[in-house]
Amino acid sequence: MICSNLTTIKKKITAAAQGCNRNPGDVRLVAVSKKMDVKLIQQACDCGQILFGENYLQEAKGKINQLDKKLKWHFIGHLQSNKARQAAELFQVIETVDRLKIARLLDKHAGELGKKLDILIQVNIAGEQQKAGISPERTRELITNISELANLHVRGLMMIPPFTKTPEESRPWFHQVKQLSIDLAQKELFHDNESVELSMGMSGDFTVAIEEGATLVRVGTAIFGPRPN
Numbered sequence: 699m700i701c702s703n704l705t706t707i708k709k710k711i712t713a714a715a716q717g718c719n720r721n722p723g724d725v726r727l728v729a730v731s732k733k734m735d736v737k738l739i740q741q742a743c744d745c746g747q748i749l750f751g752e753n754y755l756q757e758a759k760g761k762i763n764q765l766d767k768k769l770k771w772h773f774i775g776h777l778q779s780n781k782a783r784q785a786a787e788l789f790q791v792i793e794t795v796d797r798l799k800i801a802r803l804l805d806k807h808a809g810e811l812g813k814k815l816d817i818l819i820q821v822n823i824a825g826e827q828q829k830a831g832i833s834p835e836r837t838r839e840l841i842t843n844i845s846e847l848a849n850l851h852v853r854g855l856m857m858i859p860p861f862t863k864t865p866e867e868s869r870p871w872f873h874q875v876k877q878l879s880i881d882l883a884q885k886e887l888f889h890d891n892e893s894v895e896l897s898m899g900m901s902g903d904f905t906v907a908i909e910e911g912a913t914l915v916r917v918g919t920a921i922f923g924p925r926p927n
């Protein structure tokens with residue numbers, strides 16, 4: 699089941715990329731495995747999936763330690779200060795940096811671990827009160843400040859659009875984040891301004907996100923089925 703789901707999603711990724719003249723190889727699938735048992739993650743791994751996303755530090759730690767070291771992990775949840783050290787240790791990319799305080803902590807811990815840590819800036823594109831993320835207006839200032847931190851590399855932006863009934867309704871939000879990334883890349887604010895990561899799109903709307911420029915799509919339910927509560 700997981701294998702055929704992965705195959706179906708990869709076909710959709712390829713079709714969406716080709717449909718807008720993008721290279722399918724420029725879009726990576728992050729398999730979101732939060733609340734899913736290690737056995738299911740192992741199944742996905744056996745089907746060739748290497749990149750996974752997790753939201754909760756404690757839960758992720760248990761899984762990462764049990765699974766093959768070749769797997770790559772992106773942190774996509776809300777990161778608390780007291781978990782920054784473990785996050786810097788366990789994850790290849792922290793996708794949800796939205797404040798200088800957490801960036802400073804990640805930088806410090808990455809330094810102690812002797813590594814450079816890739817991060818994305820989570821943008822609250824629609825200014826939703828209840829949602830994490832920096833406002834688009836303040837994103838430039840945040841990245842400028844983070845650029846001074848020696849052990850962090852700002853690779854791009856991450857976003858979660860407002861809830862909508864249809865994927866098409868998310869398109870303008872994806873588009874706005876893409877435009878923001880273009881502005882910021884022109885000002886040379888990213889670590890590599892030639893290849894800026896855009897993490898956007900989930901099970902319901904990843905094809906639309908790809909059409910608007912996503913380089914990372916975070917897909918959970920469409921791979922693993924509904925999550926237990």
Ligand SMILES: *Cc1c(COP(=O)(O)O)cnc(C)c1O
Pocket residue numbers: 730732753774775858900901902916917918919920
């Ligand atoms: C859970 C989650 C996803 C995956 O959502 P699905 O609808 O199950 O694909 C993607 N991104 C974030 C930030 C999540 O928390």
